[in-house]
Amino acid sequence: MDEFGLIEQYFRRPARRSEVVLGVGDDAALVALRGAQRTLAVTTDTLIEGVHFAAGAPGFDVGYKALAVNVSDLAAMGARPLAFLLNLSLPRIDPMWLAGFRDGLFTLADAVSLDLIGGDTVRGPLAITITALGTTAPGGALTRTGARAGDRVYVSGLLGEAALGLLARSGHLSLPSEFQAPVLARLDRPLPRIEEGQALVGIASSAIDVSDGLVADLGHVLKASGVGAEIDLRRLPLSRAYDAAFATVGYDPALVFGDDYELCFTVPPERTPALAGIAPRFACGFHYIGDIVAGRGLVLRNGQDIYAPARSGYNHFDG
Secondary structure, eight states, X not given: OOHHHHHHHHTOOOXXXXXXXXXXXXXXXXXEOTTOXXXXXXXXXXXXXXXXXXXXXXXHHHHHHHHHXXXXXXXXXXXXXXXXXXXEEESSOOHHHHHHHHHHHHHHHHHHTOEEEEEEEEESSSEEEEEXXXXXXXXXOOOSSOOOTTOEEEEESOSSHHHHHHHHHTTSOOOOHHHHHHHHHHHHSOOOOHHHHHHHTTTOSEEEEESSOHHHHHHHHHHHHTOEEEEEGGGOOOOHHHHHHHHHHXXXXXXXXXXXXXXXXXXXXXXXXXXXXXXXXXXXXXXXXXXXXXXXXXXEEETTEEOOOSSSSOOTTOO
């Protein structure tokens, strides 16, 4: 059982209050407050030492990424960042590490206009839980449920660079020196596509952020929307660093390793001119990689051949 099966079996149940527009099962919950002109988007994530970041990782990188993974969820909903809560479990008080953690946290918070409004601090194993709040126009949030047969599938940015950083850091991949810093930066300090997500409202029919790998995350959209997809691997946006490593790693890091924090989204054919109209505003680019089809499941094609990755994506409960 993976984390999504666990949630489905033990914790999903219908919302009792009409204000809960969208509950368990998307990148964020949506709560419509009576009389408010905006809908509240709420998301939360936990990072644990030794699982999501290495023991001894610099405080700056941990603080930055802990907030980034939440901001990325807001981006996938097309939400405008508002505020966040910080729950921090610490084995001890290390002033130098905490100063770095604070600086990383607030560097990203300032960049996306998020205010820290509270939280909790306890003694225990090093773990960070952040709950981020954003707002959307009523009925205007991007969700996982709107993909339809005939829609095009897109991703923002480049895929697999964070995976290369992880492989390089763990000694499983040797990269030319010119590529090492960029891929480690993508791993440690991802750039949530918050402005891109807001621009896609009214254009994309569905969206999700790529945190557990393209295959797994696009799979969530397909399941929620009741459709299938065919992806052309030759269209995957890969960097020069990835090209240099491709003979060693193949397609899998770009498909199933996760930590990209790009957006994967679908666009109906009639809205592709609107997408082309906003694309020049964003340096990351929007890349067409395949199509939504009738039926169920995801097919990966490498030319005429069907490609099967070694696994489906990151699973907290593997092993």
